[in-house]
Amino acid sequence: MKRALFALLLGGMIGVAFAQSTKPPKTKPAAQTQSQNNEGQRLFEENCGRCHHPPDQLSPKITGSVLRHMRVRAMLSKEDEQQILKYLAP
């Protein structure tokens, strides 16, 4: 019974994930293009977004320090750091 419950939960999670991944993105084409052009946002989502969402507010004074921390954690290059900096503190 317990194994069946675990199998059901595991199967459900994986099934939902793959079902979701086959759906097209809900963003409008224009918004999507804008997003694609925003290299900093893409880099943020790909690297920092693996663990957390962007903060609601971020003082421009400390954005550089936050990104230095992220360079160590996410193994970012200096160029990546500059791109994300432009996204977080334009």
Next chain:
Amino acid sequence: MTTACEPKSIVRHIVTETMWRERNTGPLTGKTVLRYIVAAAVLPFFLALGCMAQDSPLISGAAGFISTTSAGATFMQPILAPLADVPIGDHFLFEARGDLRGFIAQQNGTSGPWEGQFFGTLDYAQLDYLVDRHLTVTVGRFLTPFNIYDERLTAIWIRNLPDVPLIFPIGTRDSGSSNGVMVRGVAAGSDKAELNYTAYYSAGTTVDQLQSGRAAGFRTGVFLPHQQLEVGASYQRYLQDQHMNVGGAYAWWVPTNVPVQVRSEYAHSPQGHGYWIESAFRFSRKDQITSFATRVQPLVRVQQFFRGSVPGGALPGTDVNAADFGVNVYLPQEIRFTSSYSRQFSSSGNYNVWNIGLTYRFMLPLTGGHS
């Protein structure tokens, strides 16, 4: 005979995280306070160095309060987890994180007067030298890079569920931290894939609040940015007391175009082995749904632990299966409401664990800096 389901036993044994702190750090003492005072005196030195840099040093972290009811026994944990980041020049970063935590419970688990103990730990205090993307050298006290939960999700403002996974003590050992040297970076990479590595050596330390085991290990992983898929493996040779090999593997899938995250880890040691897999759902603003929906995150985690032949410290004493269900609500001003229910099945008895709490994340510049 005490069983795992008796409230007193539950309070003492189940909360893995509190267990390490109780066993390995002890309550705050005069010596401990003195160490914090010395640390506070040293910090301005780094801050002064930081002032020479373009970016302002910052104090970040979180304050939180979590109430847990495990098999009918309730205990509460007020938590303060401050973090300091001090960039020095273009290539150095000093960073540190502490954890001050109370453990308030009734004397006999479900009856008697309430009693409280407070514990302080230094999670990390490290100096990083960032050569380039391919190499960063870290010295000091750092989070043990065994699998990736310890490094990435132990912060109370990031982790999805209040309780750490059952297998968490495997590889991260007792304190979750190492004292020594670490190198890390991207060995090879392109826009489509990157191969990263981390290697470390830790000396054995028995000083309160700074405890670590003598060990050496490495971790390597492959990250596919477009698929947002990350897989990797860890190995550690534990060199203190009883020498042993510890291994682990992880797979994370955190796509940006669908509101789902799937994370999983496996770990094996002579003390036991097991795995956890967690799936969380949260819409982002670009999904164009209501603001409230973007703030709610339901999640589920299943995990199994199988006891080994060697006594396992903070690991469960019996085989355990567990299913966790949680809902987090991200409120404005970096406040998060967190709640979870866990059903645990073990040979010593089945029981429920309920968690409810609030966390508040703060982030403050310490000096003027440049904007």
